[in-house]
Amino acid sequence: MFDKILIANRGEIACRVIRTCKRLGIKTVAVYSEADADALHVREADEAVLIGPPPSAQSYLLIDKIVEACKATGAQAVHPGYGFLSEKEAFQKALAEAGIAFIGPDAHAIYAMGDKIESKKLAQAAGVSTVPGYLAAIPNADEAVKIAQKIGYPVMIKASAGGGGKGMRIAYNDAEAHEGFGSATNEAKASFADDRVFIEKYVEEPRHIEIQLIADGHGNCVYLWERECSIQRRHQKVIEEAPSPFLDAKTRKAMGEQAVALAKAVKYKSAGTVEFIVDKNRKFYFLEMNTRLQVEHPVTELITGLDLVELMIRVAAGGRLPFQQKDVKLQGWAVEARLYAEDPFRNFLPSTGRLVKYREPEAGPDVRVDTGVYEGGEISMFYDPMIAKLCTHGKTRDEAIDRMRRALDEFYVRGVSHNVPFLAALMAHPRFRAGKLTTNFIAEEFKGGFTAAHLLPEDPAILAAIAAVIDRVHELRGRDSQVKYRTWAELVPAASKKVVMLNREPVAVTVSGYDEDFAVMAGERRIIVKGRWAPGHPLFHCLVDGQQVAVQVDVLGSGWRLTREGGQADVLVLTPRQAELYALMPVKAAPDTSKFLLSPMPGLLASVAVSEGQEIKAGEALAVVEAMKMENVLRATRDGTVKTLHAKAGDSLRVDQKIIEFA
Known part of the structure; x- marks a missing residue:
């Protein structure tokens, strides 16, 4: 086993690797750019090495700088995480020449699977089901049209060296194939310095389902079930879950066995993922193989009880897998949501700045947060805007989703915009709950972009009741000092009548009770609220008519802003006379910014x-x-x-x- 490992990455994945290394008693070395000097992964590692200025091309992507850092610190191995150098054949070779172990596959496997054209040829040779298509580089647009006609529309034009949705175009006719070829080649050249593209049949109503593999250097390879990654926006995954709600046992076994066959064909070792596209009839086709750890690996860990990073480290150190295929159990269901610093109400534009407040949901066996940030830290403009990965686990899919909805309510982030409202809308969407997923889900269900109208309608009576309880707690707080001289019964009126202005709409309430038990009449409805909240605390956990509720509470002038299930409500709690006067107040017009x-x-x-x-x-x-x-x-x-x-x-x-x- 290694004594010291360098992590050639940043953010949450670097922290994730450090966590396993600490448990195994392995010392860690972080590398960082000038922008990441105060980053969490730098704080958590045993040592840290500055490797360059903020741009990735001048720091995290420099192979020689990483090798130098290994030599300077005595690191015996490198874990590459994902992205950056994780799938660079040249990186693995450079480490091997320096006598440093690469915690990942050998260079020949990275090369074989890194080129989409060559990997599909290898997949065909290994007996893996592939999408019908033309797997050679296409010379010009006219030839692209001829090939598309032979395959049959619709077709997908894809960059051979592509990834992340770059260099991809769908064509439904000759004109679109001709134009799409030009667009795809130009984008591929700009993104990857490689303008080769190929064409394959476009699978309609597709699902993106991937098989997680782990293999050692002794010929042992097993599959660790599948992950459904169909919820995507612009070809980027947003929600992942394991297992898939679509696969049956027969299809799951066939996909797993084909993935293993492909891995064995290139003598693969370490963790890897074989991605498939699956049609509405459960016919599956090889898409690509990612020769690294995936962003969404935690859901596999939650349903198998395995630590993929630990297995990668042990395999890289020459160890054998401690289990066989028959030993891998499927335990419950897991869901992952990617929390990004972006504004879903502004077409998901990225948001940068300081995390003024950052509080995660309480972690436990069924709630997991992987992050590389902390309260007071910065979301930099130089890197991926991920804040955290939130994962939940349950005995059933519904249980895992319900747990995710509560955990999203508890995730308190201020200082930057974030996509929690969008994630909450996805979790509550009837089609998502039913498991009727395709890679077009977001495009079909959120046409024209995401708005507040997509959020689950909030029951105004519940929000009014919670606001009334918060106001009651504030009232009682001013009387605490008198309790030792008089009883609560003398101090607290049996009930107080108020008007809750909920986004300027009045709701008459009557609230009684103190400590943790409150009864509220909101209009004609009686609501029981049980829970303790202290003024200034950002979260109010309570039972509302016996149902668990978590509400985020922010002071807003003389009122509060309440946030739940992605939606926000601005509330004022007034006396009846104050409400009469408030109704006479003019509404401030929004400034004219049209010029x-x-x-x-x-x-x-x-x-x-x-x-x-x-x-x-x-x-x-x-x-x-x-x-x-x-x-x-x-x-x-x-x-x-x-x-x-x-x-x-x-x-x-x-x-x-x-x-x-x-x-």
């Missing part, structure tokens, strides 16, 4: 394409804002004239900061 181009996200103003006095047309590019490694082109929504430039190229922008003013 301004505002930054939709925090980021760097990369360029401004116009000048003062210039005439512009609708659709014309005005400026480019860089954030989270992406360029966002801001365009004119109508014709007009530029009056004033309020920012210049190179400026750092906050959300809604003025860039351009129009006449």
Whole structure:
């Protein structure tokens, strides 16, 4: 076994590897860029080595810097995590030449599976079911059309060196195939410096289901069941679960055995994942193999009781798998939700900044949080905006989903925008609950983007009752000092009548009780609330008519903002006379911003394409804002004239900061 391991990664996956190493008594070395000097993985490792400035290409992607860090610290092995160098054949070779173990597959397996065209050829040779298609590089658009006609529409044009949805186009006819070929090759060249594309049949109503493998260097390979990863946005996974609600035992066994056959064909060792596309009739086709640990590996760990990182380390140290296929048990159901710093109400634009407040749900055997952040830390503009991976486990799928819904309610994040409302809407969606999933789920169910209308409608009586209880607790707090002189019965009125303004809509309430037991009449409805809450605490856990409820509580002026199941409600609790006067208050009109181009996200103003006095047309590019490694082109929504430039190229922008003013 190794004494010291370097983790060639950052964020939550680096912290995840460190956690297992600590349990095994292995010392760890973190590497970090200047932007990550105060990162959590740096704090948790035994040692840390600075490897360069913030951009990944100048730090985390430099093979020689990683090798130097290993030599300087005496690390005997490297765990690459995922992303960055995890699937780079050259990285494995460089470590081998330096006498450092790579906790992953050998270079020949990385090479064989890293090219989508070659991997499909190998899959066919190994007897793995593959999508009908043309598996050679296509020279031009005219040839692409001919090939698409032979395969039969619809077809998928895909970059050979692709990943993450880059270099992919769907074509339903000759014109789309011709245009799609040009777009895919240009995108592939820009993203991967490799413009080769191939064409395969596009599977309609597809599901994305993958098989987790673990293999050692002694010829042993087993599959650890499957994960359903069909809930995707722009080809990026959002929700994963294990097992799949769609597969039967026969299909599961066939997919697992084919995945093992492919792994054995390339003498694979370590953890790896074989991804399949599955049609509505449970016919499955090989998609690709990821020669690394997957982001969603925790759900497999929850249903098997295995530690994949530990197994990877033991295999890399020359060990044998301590179990066989017949020993792998399927225990319950697990769901993972990816928490991102992004604004789902603004087309998921990335959000950067400081985590002013960060509190995770209480962890336990059925709730797991993998994160690389902490309260007071920064979400940097240089890297993936993931905040955490939230995983829940249950005996059944419904139990795991219900536990996820409660855990999302308890995940308290302030300072940056986040996608918890979107995740909550997914968990509550009837089609998701029914397991009727495809990779088009989000596109079909959230047409035109995500809005507050997609959230589960909140019962106004319940929110009004909770607001009334919070107000009651505040009232009683001022009387605590008098309790030793008088009884509660003397101090506390039997009931108090109030009006809860719920997003300015009045709900008459009468509340009685103290300590942890409250009875509320909200309109004509009687609601029993049991639970203790202290002023200033961000979460109120309670039973509402016997049902578990978690509500996030934020002070908002003289009232509160309550958050539950992704939705927010601004509440004021008033006396009847105050409510009468409040109704006379005018509503403040929102400022008119139609004459301004505002930054939709925090980021760097990369360029401004116009000048003062210039005439512009609708659709014309005005400026480019860089954030989270992406360029966002801001365009004119109508014709007009530029009056004033309020920012210049190179400026750092906050959300809604003025860039351009129009006449």
